[in-house]
Every structure is written in structure tokens, then in C-alpha cells.
């Protein structure tokens with residue numbers, strides 16, 4: 001069989017299609033977390049969150065994303081797609097929930113970084129100014 005330019009191009013295209021459907025591409029890389037759009041005025045600079053680095057560090061989606069039923073995380077991971085507003089923390093964490101939005105972020109981010117620090121593992125920032133970085 002002869003590899004013409006055309007069939008090579010088709011293979012490349014097919015590979016690209018397959019890649020774009022892999023879960024790795026279903027998630028944004030660097031995210032800017034900023035509550036100002038939701039809660040109006042904020043007092044701290046927005047937080048740059050290296051989303052994929054967390055996945056590369058071996059964390060699973062369900063370490064952070066959840067839907068709880070009877071205390072169990074029953075989230076269907078295939079629902080974790082960019083643009084799905086239902087997976088945003090703000091979809092459930094508001095003034096009336098047990099953990100409001102600011103607490104939800106802090107408890108999750110700082111909670112895990114502190115836990116990993118105690119376990120002497122590679123971890124992320126724990127101090128205000130390391131996450132809320134002033135430009």
C-alpha cells in the first residue's frame with residue numbers, strides 16, 4: 001500500500017479526532033478562579049489554578065468534583081465537560097449551604113495542601129499571598 005499525502009492526512013485527522021475526544025481534553029488547563037462575577041466585590045486578587053497539573057500529580061476527578069447522595073460521591077465522570085455549569089462549585093455552594101462558596105474553595109484547596117504537607121508529600125500553596133497573588 002502506498003502512503004499518499006492524502007491518506008497520511010486522513011490518519012492525522014483521525015488521530016486528532018480521537019485526541020479531541022479523550023478525557024484529557026475535556027478539561028481546561030490553567031483556570032482563573034474569581035468570585036467577583038458571583039459575589040460582586042472581592043477583597044483579594046483572583047487565583048490562578050493549574051487544573052491539569054493536579055490531574056498529572058495523580059489526583060482523580062472525584063477528589064475534587066462531587067455529587068453526594070447519602071454521603072457517597074455518585075458523580076458520573078463523563079458529565080465533567082467544559083461548559084457544564086452544573087459542575088461549578090457555585091452550582092451548589094451558596095450562602096445557604098453548609099459550606100459557602102468561599103469556604104468550599106478554601107476547605108478544598110487549603111485542606112488538601114495542608115494534608116499533603118503533613119504527609120510530607122509534594123503539595124501546593126497554603127498562604128494567602130501564594131494563591132491570591134498581587135500583580
Ligand code: HEC
Nearest residue numbers: 033034035042043044046047102105109110126127128131
Ligand atoms: C490554596 C489557595 C488559597 C489560599 C492559600 C487562600 N485562598 Fe482565598 N480563595 C482561594 C480561591 C480559589 C478562592 C475563590 C476565587 C476567588 O479568589 O475569588 C478564594 C476566595 C477568597 C475570598 C473571597 C473572594 C474575595 O477576594 O473577597 C477571600 C476574602 C479570601 N479567599 C481570602 C483569603 C485569605 C485571607 C487567605 C489566607 C488566610 C486565603 N484566602 C488563602 C484560594 C486560596
Ligand code: HEC
Nearest residue numbers: 026027054055059060061064080081082083084088089090
Ligand atoms: C484538585 C481539584 C480538581 C481535580 C483533581 C479535578 N478538578 Fe476539575 N475543576 C476543579 C475546580 C476547582 C474547578 C473550577 C470550578 C468552578 O469554576 O466553580 C474545575 C473545573 C473543571 C471543569 C470546567 C467546568 C467549566 O466551568 O466549564 C471541567 C470540565 C473539569 N473541571 C473536569 C475535570 C476532570 C475531567 C477531572 C479529572 C480528570 C478534573 N476536573 C479533576 C478542581 C479539580
Ligand code: HEC
Nearest residue numbers: 064067068086087088089091092097098099104105107108
Ligand atoms: C452538585 C452539587 C455540588 C457541587 C457542584 C459541588 N459541591 Fe461541594 N458539596 C456539596 C454537598 C451537598 C456537600 C456536603 C455538605 C454541604 O457542605 O452542604 C459538599 C461538600 C463540600 C466540601 C466539604 C464540606 C466542608 O465544609 O468542608 C467541600 C470542601 C466542597 N464541597 C467543595 C466544593 C468545591 C471546591 C466544588 C467545586 C469544584 C464543589 N464543592 C462542588 C455539593 C456540591
Ligand code: HEC
Nearest residue numbers: 047048049050057063064108109112113116122123124125
Ligand atoms: C486533593 C488535593 C488537592 C486539592 C483539592 C487542591 N490541590 Fe493544589 N496541589 C496539590 C498537589 C499534590 C500539588 C503539587 C502538584 C505537583 O507539583 O506535582 C498542588 C499544587 C498546586 C499549585 C502549584 C504550586 C506551584 O508550585 O506552582 C497551585 C497554584 C495549587 N495547587 C492551587 C490549588 C487551588 C487554587 C486549589 C483549589 C481550587 C487546589 N490547589 C486544590 C493538591 C491539591
